[in-house]
Amino acid sequence: MTAPRVDGIDAVLSPHSIAIVGASVDPARIGGRPIRYYKQTGFAGALYPINPNRSEIQGLKAYASLADVPDGLDCVVVAVPPELALPTIEQAAAKGARxxxxxxxNYAEAGPEGVLRQQELVAAARAKGMRLLGPNCLGVYNASSGHAATFGSFLEGERAPDAPIGIIGQSGAYASYIYVLLKKRGLGAARWLATGNEADITVADAIGHMAGDDGVKVIAAYVEGVKDGPAFLGALGMARAAGKPVVLIKVGRSESGAAAAMSHTASLAGDDQVFDAVVRQMGGYRARTTEELIDVVEALARRGPLAGNRLGVLTISGGAGVLMADDAENAGLVLPVMPAATQARLKAENPLGSFVNPVDFTAQAMNDLGLVGRALRAILEDGDVDAVAGFFMTWIASPVMGEKLQGVIAEAMQGYEDRTIALAVSAPDEVLSAYRAKGIILNEDPSRVVATLGALAAIGKALKAGGRSAIDLTGTPRLTGAETTEAAAKAFLVKAGLEALPEQVARTPEDVTATALAFGGPVALKIASADIAHKSDAGGVALNVAPDDAGARARVMIQAVSAAHPQARIDGVLVGPMAGEGVELIVAARTDPVFGPVVMVGLGGLFVEVMQDVVFRAAPIGEAEALAMIDSLKGRALLDGLRGRPKVDVAAAAAALAALSRVAAANAGRFDTIEINPLLVRAKGAVMLDALVTPGSG
Amino acid sequence: MTAPRVDGIDAVLSPHSIAIVGASVDPARIGGRPIRYYKQTGFAGALYPINPNRSEIQGLKAYASLADVPDGLDCVVVAVPPELALPTIEQAAAKGARxxxxxxxNYAEAGPEGVLRQQELVAAARAKGMRLLGPNCLGVYNASSGHAATFGSFLEGERAPDAPIGIIGQSGAYASYIYVLLKKRGLGAARWLATGNEADITVADAIGHMAGDDGVKVIAAYVEGVKDGPAFLGALGMARAAGKPVVLIKVGRSESGAAAAMSHTASLAGDDQVFDAVVRQMGGYRARTTEELIDVVEALARRGPLAGNRLGVLTISGGAGVLMADDAENAGLVLPVMPAATQARLKAENPLGSFVNPVDFTAQAMNDLGLVGRALRAILEDGDVDAVAGFFMTWIASPVMGEKLQGVIAEAMQGYEDRTIALAVSAPDEVLSAYRAKGIILNEDPSRVVATLGALAAIGKALKAGGRSAIDLTGTPRLTGAETTEAAAKAFLVKAGLEALPEQVARTPEDVTATALAFGGPVALKIASADIAHKSDAGGVALNVAPDDAGARARVMIQAVSAAHPQARIDGVLVGPMAGEGVELIVAARTDPVFGPVVMVGLGGLFVEVMQDVVFRAAPIGEAEALAMIDSLKGRALLDGLRGRPKVDVAAAAAALAALSRVAAANAGRFDTIEINPLLVRAKGAVMLDALVTPGSG
Known part of the structure; x- marks a missing residue:
């Protein structure tokens, strides 16, 4: 699998006729609940309860078996004991259900025997082109049609107004909770789907399907583990292409994390960091907490992403303004300064207020709510902002001011419906509802108000960035398996467009001297052996060696390495000129067990080891993306020349990283890791000082 | 000022008789609101509205002037125009009010003239030993007596049950909001106080007062800027000594941040980082967001700090369990593994469940709620935990299971009232109230449930750590002002117990050679001049110089430095042996404009500059605290020997840091910065390779 499979999911998500096998007369039981929910949602399609012992179930005509239901069955709901599930799928397939x-x-989650039963089940479905949700799943819900093939209790109680949100969860319990929390904000998700064991339909398939579903504008997904990375990224790409944000929450580490610990590069960061990077790269937004997921999904559903990251802050209290300005910086938002003339105008009528941005209209506005309206209007008209965050405390619920304030705000917003207003308030639900109905985002916590706007801006930017541009891999060299030595690895990477120093392998100490003399200055000596991965640790590196001294040093080195690694085959000594000054990066590619070829960059040496300051992307990437990776390193300033050091050629480093990413993409499966450590970035150019290719284990 | 002033605050916070000058008949106006609130709270003391134009105000007898009220007046509330405030204070003082x-x-917040008026006001109060809250403040509230000298709207609406929480805010608006949000959780704060311009009573004074107030167990404070650092720290110390947690939120940077940018050390981190460090050092807890403040204060009020950091996780859903386990790691909590026998017992009755910890009782419990109770009971009995975090979704509000579940949980908790239970749930307010009444902590977000328990554990640890042990400064040398050169600075610090290499200043190149030959090996040469702060940058450092070569190198060095800094007075060249291998730290002290002497440690060189990996504490500290500082560096692993490097003498580094902290404390005011950069930590010992003292500017 390498792409999401969206074909046929309609039969699960939007069927017109449904049979429930194992239907129960008890509306509280697993087989009885869906029937109760279908009646509650007013499903207009055909519903066939199947139960050999009943002629009627919850007021509906019941059928003894699937064979008895009318033709044209779209979907079957399987609520029977494990031993009856496979025959049910076979009967449904025979009936033409898709x-x-x-x-x-009691399938894959229950151990090895369950895995086998699950494989039989899905094979039976696939044999007839049937898509299967589950097993061990909580089902599916489609608010548009009232299709409610679920026993999840999230459908209990009153219905909230439909909202264009699709919820997808590997865990039905957690997906239910997301539904309930959004409903509490007055948003009834249009689609809901729990994938359970994912024998067939995965979270990726569902995201891909919803990318093309007009009833969904925002996708919220809960992910426990991704098995097919490329399909998952493909699904995110489909959503981005459709302009639909995907907000994810993912728990734990991917199931293959342990397998990746074999190489040095892999051990620098858990797979979770790779997940994080590739999701961002594909325009997805990863929420850290449940409330962040809810906040961001609500804001996207009510308002959509922001056009830019310019924020106006409007408060009752100067202190809260500073707090929100602090938060804005964390959230990647900027506060444009209000034009001086506008400031002066507002100051004239409200002398104790502050109008730079944050705008503090002070408690003075208690006596004249017009001060609030005029300040908000001024921010919208003159403030050059994409959004306004306000701190309004309990004012919106005040018996004295509440209703009037609502009018004042609505009036100030007229003509600026494209700007997003978010307020920190505490108020009873009915007051909150009135504001929400006007598209205003509300939260008790001023910091969350700002963080949510920051997320909307980040998502807007990610969606605008568009898909990954096609990167041409023509001419990118293919690994042959012969790149087992430093020299061979470098030679291969030079063909791919990276730079190396002019180096030669000398077989004997005498050759070393001759080669060093030919270079004409101090040289670097490195043991040439496919069997030594960490040359320094083995005594296999000598730097700044005078040419006259090179032969003797080479002899000692060969002896030392042989003594330490008696089994190692030594080809000789690699002789090259000294590299000179620069900043060392580690640039590497690896085959992630889930997401395939990824590239990594970090600052070299101790920075990468101690600070774990590394950045990942799925390969291939272009040079602009490579530059963005380098720019996002915490230690980025090192490349700009600190304390008298020279500024180095960051563009050359980005070009090398992009070239390596093409190598990685063109050689998927042929390598475990390709590690250039260090890549010396000099005032001009970036050269590999060491390179190591570990062949693919697959 | 160097200590909080708590004497006399009772007259403001707990008076028995109060006069309100500027009392209004309009219960919505500033001068009318307090009277309405006093009537609402049922204040039992004497209340005297003062208004020359009225004989009755809101049903109370009014007085024409302060002179007319009965004797024994405790407190005056000043709600008059600015020009009448000073005479009011004088009259109140004459009447004996305290x-x-x-x-x-319209005082200090309104500009220089306001500052002067404010000084007059406070002088008039102090002349008669009167404590003053404000000016420009929202007042004070004491739930125990019903003392409601405030016009803040937080007292509108129904009253919540009293809770032993003291709220203190520099911003009245924000402090009001905290009150409202806690009230929404069913907690009516016992004390509330807004300090406004802090002409007399500061946040520190109020914290100090509440440390001794039996009605308060938890203190919540909102801070915009601290003017008197030692008093603030003293107040935190009083609260810690009384076993009362202080939860703070602080916005922006302290007002003196800019002044601190002059020295290299100071520029490494804003003052906010110092605030953060010293608050933690004194046992305070800094919340980052409003909701975090509310969550933690609520949990402290209902439960108090945790005895330890061992967490049990109990969920309906495996995925949520992983999510909460992830969060627990972030929050500093550990999940002990359940004993195998207990696991086996639970597994026997619930085969699809998981009982290691997290404990997942699965949706199976829908059919048998006893599974929940027995799992919870098992965690409490056998799980070795201080707290349990649960993911219960909407179950507690389920019409079918809700009431029964409440009983099941209560039964399981019996006998384990010392453990804290916190649940992630969504439910209507009345259901939440029922659980809260049993001391159970609730939050919609499972991540916040865990984060709150993490805060309770951290606070428990900080309170147990006790106060700072007295550190003996006897014998710590005093700066004389003569420590202007590297040699003199090192000599001074050697007297304080730090180590230096045996170095000598040689006046001439010939002396340099002679000195170097006497050392007998390669030497380090450094220009000796009080006028050169950054010797390397000036060409004033040469390392690994052969003794024969030393004189010539010294000559070149002196010429180069003279050429670059023609004005610098050069004393000669400092000659010393090479220091050998080790890890470089930067160890420094500075006089923080707010908090006084602080010490700092960071990893040397690029780590400190690029990664800002530094840690601060108020001086003095002991060696254990110094070790804790070093241990909290992100790059701590460097000291343990990475990739074949030697493990270095961390205890010696801690001893040096503690010694420097004593120097800093004993010399408060006499220096701006003392910087040891680098301190070379070797396999045995830690030596200063450079030291610089910048004298105090005050």
Missing amino acids: GAVVFTA | GAVVFTA
Whole structure:
């Protein structure tokens, strides 16, 4: 699998006729709940409860078996004991159903035998082109049609107004909770789907499907582990192409994290960091907490992403303004200064206020709410902002001011419907609802107000960045398996466009001297052996060696390495000129077990080891993206020349990183790691001082 | 000022008789609101509205002037125009009042003239030993007595049950908001106080007072800027000594941040980082967001700090368990593994569940809530935990299970009332209230549930750590002002117990040679001049110089430095042996304009400059605290020997840092910075390779 499979998911998500096998007369039981929910949602399609012992179930005509239901069955809901599930799928397939929702548990989650039963189940479905949700899943819900093939309790209680949100969860319990929390904000998600064991339909498939579903504008997904990385990234790409933000929450580490610990590069960061990087690269937004997910999904559903990152802050209290300005910096938002003339105008009528941005209209506004309206209007008209964050405390619920304030705000916003207003307030639900109905974002916490706007800006930027541009891999060299030595690895990478120093392998100490003399200055000596990965540790590196001295040093080195590694085959000594000054990076590619070829960059030496200051992307990337990776290093300033050091050629480093990413993409499966450590970035150019290719284990 | 002034605050916070000058018949106006609130709270003391034009105000007898009220007046509330405030204070003082609450604005916040008026006001109060709250403040509230000298709207609406929480805010608006948000959680703060312009009573004074107030167990404070650092730290110390947690939120940077940018050390971190460090050092807890403040204060009020950091996680859903386990790691909590026998027992009755910790009782519990109770009971009995975090979604509000679940949980908790239970749930307010009444902590977000428990554990640890042990400064040398050169600075610090290499200043190149030959090996040469702060940059450092060569190198060095700095007075060249291998730290002290002498440690060279990996503490500290500082560096692993490097003498580094902290404390005011950069930590010992003292500017 390498792409999301979206074909046929309609039969599961939007069927017109449904049979429920294992239907129960008890509306509280697993087989009874969906029927109760279908009646509650007013599903207009055909619903066939199947139960051999009943002629009627919850007021509906019941059928003894699937064979008895009318033709044209779209979807079957499987709520039977494990031993009956496979025959049910086979009968449904025979009846022509194209979709199955399997509640039944005791499959892959129950151990090796369950895995086998699950494989049989999905094979039976696939044999007839049927898509299968589950097994061991909580089902599916489509608010548009009232299709409610679920026993999740999230459908209990009153219905919230439909909102264009699609919820997808590997965990049905957590996905239910997301639904409930959004409903509490007055948003009834349009689609809901729990993938359970993912025998067939995965989170990626569902994201891909919703990318093309007009009823969904925002996708919220809960992910426990991704098995097929490329399909997952493909699904994010489809959503981005459709202009639909995907907000994810992912727990734990990917299941293959342990497998990746073999190489040095891999051990620098857990797979979770790779997940983080590639999701961002594909325009997805990863929420850290449940409330962040809810805040951001709500704001996207009500308002959509922001056009830019310019924020106006409007408060009752100067202190809260500083707090929100602090938060804005963390959230990547900027506060444009209000034009002087506007400031002067506002100051004239409200002398104790402050109008630079943050704008503090002070408690003076208690006596004249017009001060609030005019300040907000001024920010919208003259403030050059994409959004306004306000600190309004309990004012919106005040018996004295509340209603009037609502009018004042609505009036100030007229003509600026494209700007997003978010307020920190505490008020009873009915007051909150009135503001939300006007598209205003509300939160008790001023910091969360600002963080949510920051997320909307980041998502807007990610969606605008568009898809990854196609990167031409023509001419990128292919690994042959012969790149087992430093010299061979470098030679291969030079063909791919990276730079190396002019170096030669000398076989004997005498050759070393001759080669060093030919270079004409101090040289670097390195043991040439495919069997020594960490040359320094083995005594296999000597720097700044005078040419006259080179032969003797080489002899000692060969002896030392042989003594330490008696099994190592030594080809001789690599002789090259000294590299000169510069900043060392580590630039590497590896085959991530989930996401395939990824590239990494970090500052060399101790920075990468001690500070774990590394950045990942899925390969390939262009030079602009490579530059963005380098720019996002915490130690980025080192490349600009600190304390009298020279500024180095960052563009050359980005070019090398991009070239390596093409090598990685063109050689997927042929390598475990390709590590250039260090890449010396000089005032002009960036040269590999060491390179190591570990062949693919697959 | 160097200590909080708590004497006399009772007259402001707990008076028995109060006069309100500027009392209004309009219960919505500033001078009318307090009277309405006093009537609402049922204040039992004497209340005297003062208004020359009225004989009755809101049903109370009014007085024409302060002179007319009965004797024994405790406190005056000043709600008059600015020009009448000073005479009011004078009249109140004449009447014997010991406290004043000044609502009146237009003082220091309004510019230089306001500053002068404010000084007059406070001088008039102090002349008669009267404590003054404000001016420009929102007042004070004491729930125990019903003392409600405030016009803040936070007292509107129904009253929540009293809770032993003291709220203190420099911003009345923000402090009001804290009150409202806590009230929404069912907690009515016992004390509330807004300090406004802090002409007399500061946040520190109020914290110090509440440390001794039996009605307060938890202190929540909002801070914009601290003017008197030692008093602030003293107040935190009083609260810690009384076993009362202080939860702070602070915005922006302290007002003196800019002044600190002059020295290299100071520029490494803003004053906010110092605030952060010293607050933690004194056992305070700094919340980052409003909701974090509310969560932690609520949990402290209901439960108090945790005895340890061992967490049990109990969930409906495996995924949520992983999420909460991830969060626990971030929050500094550990998840002990459940004993195997207990696991086996639980597994026997619930085969699809998981009982290691996190404990996942699965949706199976829908059919048998006893599974929940027995799992919770098992964690409490056998799990070795201080707290349990649960993910219960909407179950507690379920019409079918809700009531039964409440009973099941209560039964499981019996006998384990010392453990704290916190649940992630969504439910209507009345259900939440029922759980809260049992001391259970609730939050919609599972991540916040865990973060709150992490805060309770951190606070428990900080309170247990006790106060700073007295550190003996006897014998710590005093700066004389003569420590202007590297040699003199090192000699001074050697007297204080730090180590230096045996070095000598040689006046002439010939002396340099002679000195170098006497050392007998390669030497380090450094220009000796009080006028050159950064010797390397000036060409004033040469390392690994052969003794024979030393004179010639010294000559070149002197010429180069003279050429670059023609004005510099050069004393000669400092000659010393090479220091050998080790890890470089930067160890420094500085006089923080707010908090006085502080010490700092960071990893040397590029780490400190690029990564800002530095840690601060108020001086003096002991060696254990110094070790804790070093241990908290992100790059700590460097000291343990990485990639074949030697492990270095961390204890010696800690001893040097502690010694420097004693120097800093004993010489408060006499220096701006003392910087040891680098301190070379070797396999045995830690030597200063450079030292620089910048004398105090005050």
